[in-house]
Amino acid sequence: MxxxxxxxxxxxxxxxxxxxxxxxxxxxxxxxxxxxxxxxxxxxxxxxxxxxxxxxxxxxxxxxxxxxxxxxxxxxxxxxxxxxxxxELAKSEVDGNTVSVGAGLSLPRLSKTMSRQGLSGVEFALGIPGSVGGALIMNAGAWGSSFGDVITNVTVMDDTGELVNLSHAEAAFEYRHSGLDTYFCVTGATLELESGDAETITARMQAFYKQKVETQPFAEENAGCMFKNPPGDSAGRLIDISGLKGYRIGGAEVSTVHGNFILNIDNATATDVLNLVTHIQQQVREKTGISLQTEVKRLGFDAKVE
Ligand SMILES: Cc1cc2nc3c(=O)[nH]c(=O)nc-3n(C[C@H](O)[C@H](O)[C@H](O)COP(=O)(O)OP(=O)(O)OC[C@H]3O[C@@H](n4cnc5c(N)ncnc54)[C@H](O)[C@@H]3O)c2cc1C
Known part of the structure; x- marks a missing residue:
C-alpha cells in the first residue's frame, strides 16, 4: 500500500x-x-x-x-x-468559570460566546482571527492580555498518538511564543475565567474590537503583525520612523495604516513578502540599530513549519 x-x-x-x-x-x-x-x-x-x-x-x-x-x-x-x-476538536464546554476548548475553535467565536455567558478574560480576542490552537502556539494577545494568562492546562498529542495534559508552567508561555510546538499537535486547553456582567463584558469586547479596526488594516489580506515588538519598543513605530509605510515590492506593501502589517494588495507572492521583510529588516537596522524578528510563521520553505 x-x-x-x-x-x-x-x-x-x-x-x-x-x-x-x-x-x-x-x-x-x-x-x-x-x-x-x-x-x-x-x-x-x-x-x-x-x-x-x-x-x-x-x-x-x-x-x-x-x-x-x-x-x-x-x-x-x-x-x-x-x-x-x-x-469534536473545535468545541467548547462551560462548567462554572472553567471552560474546556478544542484547539480548532475560532478565537472570535470563543470571545463572543464567553461574553454572552458573562465570563470575562478573553474579550481581547474578538479581533484576533485565529484558532485556539494557533493562539496557544503563538500565545496570541492584545491590549496587555495574552491567551496564556487565562490558561490553566493544555492538552497536546505526542507523536505516538497519546494525549498529554500539561500544566500552565509546562506550556512555557512567553511573548508571542510557547513551548507547545515540540508536540505533534495541540488539541485543547482549559481556561479559568471570571464571572461578571454579560453586558459590561460584551461592551469591553466591542470597545477593543472597535479600537483595533480603527488602528489596524482589516480590508486587505494580511497575516497580522509581521514582526515581534522588540523589548520596550514597537515594531510598527520603528518601521514608521524608517520611512517604510507604503513601501511596495511586487504585490506586497507595508500598510499605511500600521507599519507592522504587510498587505497582499495585488496578487503578492511569498517571495514578494519575504523580499519586503528583508528590506524592512535592513532599513530598520540601518536607521535604528534594532534587528526585527518575524512573528509570522512560514510553511513550505523547509520540510516543516518554521
Ligand atoms: C487581521 C489580523 C489581526 C491579528 N491580530 C493579532 C493580535 O492582535 N494579536 C496576536 O497575537 N495575533 C494577531 N494576529 C495573528 C494571528 O491571528 C494569531 O497569531 C493567531 O493566534 C494565529 O492562529 P491561527 O489559528 O490562525 O494559526 P495559524 O496561522 O494557522 O498557525 C500559526 C502557527 O501555529 C501552529 N498551529 C496552529 N494550530 C495548531 C495546533 N492545533 N497544534 C499545533 N500547532 C498549531 C501552526 O503550525 C503555525 O506554526 C492577527 C492576524 C490577522 C490576520
Missing part, C-alpha cells in the same frame, strides 16, 4: 475530509501559497491519533494549521500533509 491509500484509510468520520493537491492560499489570511500534497480536515481524536502513528510510520511531513492567520506559505507549496482541526 502507498502512503496515500494508507492516509485515506485513517480518515473515516463522515465530517472529516481528505483532499490531495489542495491550494493553501485559500486557507491563509494572506491568500498566498502553493499546494499542499494533501489537506485534511479532521474531526475526531481517534483519527488524529491514527494520523500521529501514520506520521511515525511513513515519515511524511505533517503541519497542523489553524485559521492560517499567522502563516506565510511558500509559492511552491508544502510537500506534506496539512491538517486542520474541526468537529
Amino acid at each position: 502507498d502512503w496515500k491509500n494508507a492516509l485515506s484509510e485513517i480518515i473515516t468520520h463522515p465530517n472529516s475530509r481528505l483532499r490531495f493537491k489542495e491550494p493553501l492560499a485559500k486557507h491563509t489570511y494572506f491568500g498566498i501559497g502553493g499546494e499542499a500534497t494533501a489537506y485534511i480536515e479532521i474531526s475526531t481524536i481517534a483519527e488524529l491519533s491514527a494520523l500521529a502513528r501514520f506520521h511515525r510510520q511513513w515519515d511524511i511531513p505533517i503541519a497542523i494549521i489553524g485559521r492560517g492567520s499567522n502563516l506565510l506559505v511558500s509559492d511552491t507549496g508544502f510537500n506534506g500533509i496539512s491538517v486542520r482541526l474541526i468537529g
